[in-house]
Structure formats: structure tokens, C-alpha cells
């Protein structure tokens with residue numbers, strides 16, 4: 208059995224812009240923080256909890272309390288819910304078909320490892336017609352850093368599916384590529400133009416513009432998981 212772990216934002220759902228807008232706005236609405244650096248690759252941990260912790264700590268001089276995290280998170284997810292109710296986020300092209308082909312495959316199993324908080328990830332997937340709770344998953348609720356999130360997703364997938372002979376991760380960020388390198392698993396990128404070449408430079412074994420060429424994706428996946 209071979210495990211395919213997916214990132215969510217920018218990989219399964221085209222939600223990077225909505226996410227960014229709601230996060231920046233929540234910083235201002237809840238704590239009055241403005242001028243947020245939105246190059247997420249600058250943060251020590253590019254996850255919802257990691258970014259919020261870094262922004263809060265650098266401005267206030269101490270980490271946020273549980274209550275402050277909860278307050279921020281509820282506001283943020285409320286904003287996302289409002290945005291998605293105005294226009295559904297939809298899915299990245301090909302994502303629903305690819306997930307259903309993998310679910311039908313005898314050889315592959317799917318898990319999720321997202322830097323989003325779980326309720327945010329659940330909402331975004333539902334808005335794309337996908338179900339977060341169909342899969343073993345780990346999220347920003349579990350850890351600040353993506354390496355831990357990926358490792359936990361692998362462990363939960365093992366508990367659900369049994370031992371997997373190989374694992375590959377599919378994501379859209381340089382932080383995904385770096386985390387995969389640290390965890391020691393191959394990384395497939397989803398990106399276009401300059402971002403695609405950046406993912407290749409960071410070690411992506413291949414990069415797709417989206418997930419619409421399901422057959423090509425699956426044949427690459429077989430090659431990668433056979434080699435690893």
C-alpha cells in the first residue's frame with residue numbers, strides 16, 4: 208500500500224487568496240495588528256498556528272494565550288465562512304476526480320496534512336465538494352511545524368490503513384518542499400510559472416500546473432512510489 212498525502216490550500220482548493228485576506232483582516236479586527244508580512248515563506252512555521260504565534264509574539268512580546276488563539280481562530284473561520292457563502296471556493300481542477308480515482312485504487316491510500324486549522328480546512332474542503340473527515344488527517348491544531356503535521360498524518364494513516372510501503376506528499380508551497388526534505392519523503396508540486404520552477408529548485412520530483420491530467424499524475428505517482 209502506498210500513501211499519498213495532500214496539502215489542502217493551493218493544492219486541493221484554490222484558497223490561498225481567501226485565506227490570506229481573512230488572516231490579515233482577522234489580525235486587524237481582533238488585535239489591531241496591521242502591516243502583516245504576507246510572504247508566508249518568511250515565517251519560521253508556515254501554518255495557521257505558526258504564523259499567528261509569530262505575529263502575536265513579535266508584536267506583544269509574549270505568546271498568545273489559549274483564549275487569544277481561540278478568539279482569533281473563531282473570527283478567522285467566521286470570515287472564511289462568510290466569503291465561501293458568497294461564492295463557493297470550488298476545487299483545484301482535477302482534485303475531486305483524482306481523489307476518487309485514488310480511493311478506488313487497490314494500491315494507493317489518501318491522507319491530508321494541512322497547515323490550516325482543522326475547522327478552516329474542513330470548511331474549505333466542504334466548499335469544494337470534498338470531505339475532510341473522509342481521510343486520516345493532521346492539521347495546524349496538532350503542531351506549529353509542517354514536519355510534525357506530516358509525520359502525524361503518516362501515523363494516523365498507518366493506524367487506519369495498515370503499514371504503507373511508501374509515502375509521497377503533494378503540495379504547492381516551498382515550505383511543503385522543505386518539510387518533505389526534512390521528513391525524507393518525495394514531494395510533488397502543484398504550481399505554475401515562477402512558483403513551479405521554485406518548487407523544482409527546492410527538490411520537487413515533478414510539478415503539475417493543477418490536478419486535471421489525472422492519468423499523467425497517476426503514472427508519475429506509480430514511478431515515484433516504485434522508486435522510493
Ligand SMILES: [Mg+2]
Pocket residue numbers: 214215216217218378379380
Ligand atoms: Mg498549500
